[in-house]
Amino acid sequence: MPAEVSFYFGMTPFSAEDNLKDAAVNTDQSGQVYLTMDGGTLVVSTIEFEGRRQDASDVFFTADFDPPVVVDLETETMNRLVQFDIPQGIYERIELIFHLGAPGHLPLVMTGEANLPIFGQKPVRFEYQYGEPVRVVAQSSTGGNIVLKKDVPGTATVDVNANHLFRLVNVGLLVSSELHNENGGEIILINQDMNSPIFNVIANRLSQSFEVIFE
Numbered sequence: 001m002p003a004e005v006s007f008y009f010g011m012t013p014f015s016a017e018d019n020l021k022d023a024a025v026n027t028d029q030s031g032q033v034y035l036t037m038d039g040g041t042l043v044v045s046t047i048e049f050e051g052r053r054q055d056a057s058d059v060f061f062t063a064d065f066d067p068p069v070v071v072d073l074e075t076e077t078m079n080r081l082v083q084f085d086i087p088q089g090i091y092e093r094i095e096l097i098f099h100l101g102a103p104g105h106l107p108l109v110m111t112g113e114a115n116l117p118i119f120g121q122k123p124v125r126f127e128y129q130y131g132e133p134v135r136v137v138a139q140s141s142t143g144g145n146i147v148l149k150k151d152v153p154g155t156a157t158v159d160v161n162a163n164h165l166f167r168l169v170n171v172g173l174l175v176s177s178e179l180h181n182e183n184g185g186e187i188i189l190i191n192q193d194m195n196s197p198i199f200n201v202i203a204n205r206l207s208q209s210f211e212v213i214f215e
Contacts, residue, residue: 002085003073003148005214007047007156013038014112014162033171035124037112037162039074039144046099047082048133053089054145068102073110073160086154091146094138096212098158108206110162114188116175126166126202127191138212146214155215163176165209168201 014037045068051059063084070079100107108128115121138156141144148154177198180189190198 001088001150003150003152003154005084005086005154005156007082007084007158008076009042009044009071009073009078009158009160009197010098011038011040011073011110011160012163015164016166032115033117035112035114035166035169035174037110037124037126037166039072039112040075040108040110040126040160041106042071042108042160043101043105044069044098045102046072046097048097048099049084049086050095050097051081051086052093053087053090053091056087056089059087059089060134067134068105070105072203074179086148088148088150089201091148094146094212094214096138096158098134098136099131100128108160110160113174114174116171118175119179119188123185123187125187125189126199127189128203128206129192130203134207134210136210136212138214141213141215148214156213157213159211159213161209161211165202165205168205169198173198173201 004107017034017105031087044065046062046064049060053059065080069082106127106129110126112124113121114124138146174188177188177190177195179186180194189195190202192199
């Protein structure tokens with residue numbers, strides 16, 4: 001008998017003042033230097049599930065989404081329900097593989113704001129264009145094995161941890177960035193073509209910045 005599991009998506013926002021101030025940069029705005037990343041969009045086209053059960057056969061399935069799942073990370077809302085009937089049992093290990101992006105959709109965009117020496121206040125946008133899958137080992141909210149029972153609806157929360165993703169970005173990197181003109185204003189755009197040194201620092205941490213917690 002299967003257990004019904006609903007998937008929810010969201011983010012852990014990033015807000016840094018202290019570690020940014022540590023980058024010794026002369027500024028008249030001392031105490032006002034910050035970077036926050038608290039919004040964005042995640043697009044998922046396919047989820048693969050690989051589960052190892054105690055005393056039962058392993059479980060594998062793939063779900064393709066057309067149209068894709070589009071998550072507003074700031075409001076933690078989605079354009080469609082993501083729900084699976086998963087065979088019940090005691091799972092010693094669950095791995096989920098998220099295929100990101102879809103035609104016309106960037107896989108991951110994260111948005112925020114920085115207040116920097118020289119630049120002042122500027123919007124920040126990080127764009128991840130690569131569609132390669134992100135593999136995540138799920139955790140149980142109680143620690144230990146993940147137990148799925150029929151007639152007991154379960155939830156799995158997929159969290160993009162911006163704290164982990166942006167932890168290595170400092171003021172020195174940001175003030176050396178090139179500004180991008182957009183709609184008559186300047187933004188700090190970080191992608192594979194624009195400010196690629198900062199992009200590489202962040203992108204290398206992407207696969208470790210996803211967490212999945214089963215309740």
